[in-house]
Amino acid sequence: MILEHAQVLVVALPLLAVPVCALLPSRRWPGQFATLVAWAVLGFAVLLMAGVAEQGVLRYQLGGWAPPWGIEYRLDAMAALVQLLLALIAAVVFPYAARSLADEVDDGRVGGIFAALLLLLTGLLGIVATGDAFNVFVFLEISSLSGYALIAMGRRRRALVASFRYLIMGTVGATFFLIGLGLLYALTGTLNMDDLATRMPPLSASPTAQTALVFIVAGIGLKAAVFPLHQWLPDAYAEAPPAVAAFMAATATKVALYVLARFLFGVFGLEQLLEVPALQSALQGLAVAGMLAGSLLAMRAMDIGRILALSSVAQVGYILLGFALFSTAGLAAGLVHLFNHALMKAALFLALGAIVHRVGSGDLSRLEGVAHAMPWTMAAFMMGALSLIGVPLTAGFVGKWYLILAVVEQGQWWLVMAMLVASILSVVYLWRIVEVLYRRPAVLPARHEAPALLLLPTLLLAVANLVMGMHATPLVEWSMRASASLLGAGS
């Protein structure tokens, strides 16, 4: 019974847990409760992954209403991959947050902040689980609203400004997305994504369809922090509490990219996209601009959170570039990098959180020699940094390797050069951090390692980067499969 409904339960469970969590007393309980929920979600996600591996696409009719009238939950290989990623990151970050957030926020807010985290998780899981385009919008708003609230919880008053900016930008993005959906609905009379995909081909040449495409790409591009729509992101992640930043950096932009791939290839379809003039070169141009601009800005930033956030802008560029190749190999490479980037960014933000927990600041000028006091945290940070650079045998290398192969396949050498330049820039901005953290004299005089509850999740993710770098075959094969099925279905 439970297995049959797992597809819905994975979304419903965290949603039902939200009010419970908000009402829980004491500083510790909400965090522990949220952790349990996250682990249960992980269990469901693993079950569903196995189900998809066996049966291909899982379908579930909400309330027994048949699609296209009712809402259908639809889980294919790509969705299952992102769902597992979300559950994994939540399962690792929530116990960390249970310790760090409980120390950082006022007593009265602890229940609320974990409720918001669960709501964010619900929204992100819902986007991935559903097969209904309007449902995607609803869950996108759920996740965004809880995201605004969480960012406003940052230590400094500037967090409020960052949250407000994100709110304005995010709302603009959501509105664009909604306009795009409205146009599609007007054109086809359906909101089920499978149904849309079958009805779109004859209509795709119409100006309405192309306008819808532009609105959807722009709206989702904003949520995914695609250059030049990224301005909200550095402030938001730098000001948010580190545990929140770790969770959002690893998941929120990734899910937005998932939606982008879903609409581009699962709704519009490859052949229709190729007919839109300049779409491919525009996406590639934005991807490259993001890779370079993000890295260049990161070289000048002084706050580690900001540096990591700007590096996310660059990494989103890599993933987008994979999508924008409009090929099976490119989409697969993008998905691989999407998964792995979540692992590395989460590891880096968690390590940063541990440092902030001890020193009280993430500003480079106040962190000299911290590495000597916190060797284990620093080891995890180094691991994440190496992975971010794309050193072989780390997770980051795998995505870049396949991305370059996919680009070379199309003979676009300038893209290869752009990727390599961005990689070299990432060495520069990460090395700056490493140098400062190892410098002497140190701000923390003696050994002062982070508490075990912060350290263990951080190290776990750091090791995951190594494992995924050494045994990438399962992930690569799954991504290839997801990519082939999505592009096969779209055309």
Add this chain to the structure above:
Amino acid sequence: MTAGDWLPLLLIVPMLGAAGILAAGRVPNLREGVTVVTSLLLFWVVVQLAMSGAEPRWVLTEPLPGLQLALSPEPLGLLFALIASGLWIVTSVYAFGYMRAKHEAKQTRFYAFFALSIGAAMGVAMAANLFTLFVFYEALTLSTYPLVAHHGDDKARAGARTYLRILLGTSIGLLLPAIIWTHQLAGTGEFTPGGILAGHAGPTVAGVLLVLYVLGVGKAAVMPVHRWLPAAMVAPTPVSALLHAVAVVKAGVFVILKLVVYVFGMEFLAGVPLERALLWLAGFTVVAASTVALRQDNLKRLLAYSTIGQLSYVVMAALTLGTTAGLAAALHIAAHAVAKITLFFTAGSIYVASGKTQVSQLDGIGRRMPVTMTAFTVAALSMIGLPPTVGFISKWMILQGALEADQLFVVLVLVVSTALNAGYFMPIIHRAFFRPERAVAREHGEAPPPMVAALVVTAFLTLLGALAADILVSTLAPVMTAGSSG
């Protein structure tokens, strides 16, 4: 034990050694003992592997489908591994004297990273394919960074940053795309006698690839990617001696030789027009570096520029193509290694005993440090290419290879370079032995015994190498003929 069992030990021994060094950090004598034992063990493992003559294969992991991290010995790799691990023993002994006499800080970290660097060099030597080569090549860069930045002051940090920037920049920006491109063209990156690119790439593409490779292997220091080498001279002298005369720079030229033989194949490369241009670039580097060396007053910088020139001898010989030239390149790797490490040892000894770092301060020092300066003279003769040293034989063979291949350009470069080499080494010898000492700053004799012993050993190797060259040539000959005929 079969030959296959020895292979993992090449990585395990240095890693365990590093762990042991860290564990014994509080007891200097024990720590130094661990270092020596590790270096002896490693050398023994390499010798066992070389003696067995088998070519086993050890796959560590297969991170991506069809992309293996694998080690497999072959004659060229064994040669490089023998040189690096053998000279590590001598350098360890030298380093004890140097580091103690200079009261260097952080010696435990120093020895530990030294062991890791040698492990990475072993990986480079035994790499079975391009991917493995790249992994260990980068590991070598990263594990030597703390050694270059050892002093930790602003000057050391700036030098180390240049070191890292150029080596990582060229390897990520040029070498990695070349490797991926090769994979895309040939469908494999396995080192195969006779090459893997023939039939998969046209002459133009192969030419571009060769440019990417030669400049991407920044460790070979072909101009214009040579600047890291003088910058790395901020390191303590034992580091300069082993890493920047042997392990790191030799890894560079060794990789180029290996690429020519096992990836391109000499026969295929002969039909690539751009190959000539790279030969000229290497020749230019030889002459230009020697000219710059002529104007250096700092002894270590002079040696660094001399190294740049000598490395390009190897690159030039490899690119001359042909059996004799290929053998000459391999022999010159060995010849330059023993001679240049001797020179760096003497520079360090002079510095420790007298505090002198400049050539112009060396008047009359031969009388205070006769053993050291005699070793210097032997090594300098090898650099210039005069008998009875090993440098004479390798240079002779390069000339012979050039004549066989009708490369008069190479002959010309060799003649000019020999004159220049004599031009900057002879005055030092003259100063040391024939000029009277100037105002005495402080009384001193030879450097501490471990240092003197080490440099005497390497000086003897420079002489003995001339006798052993024959063995080396006969062992390596089959590789080169496979490379040029098939």
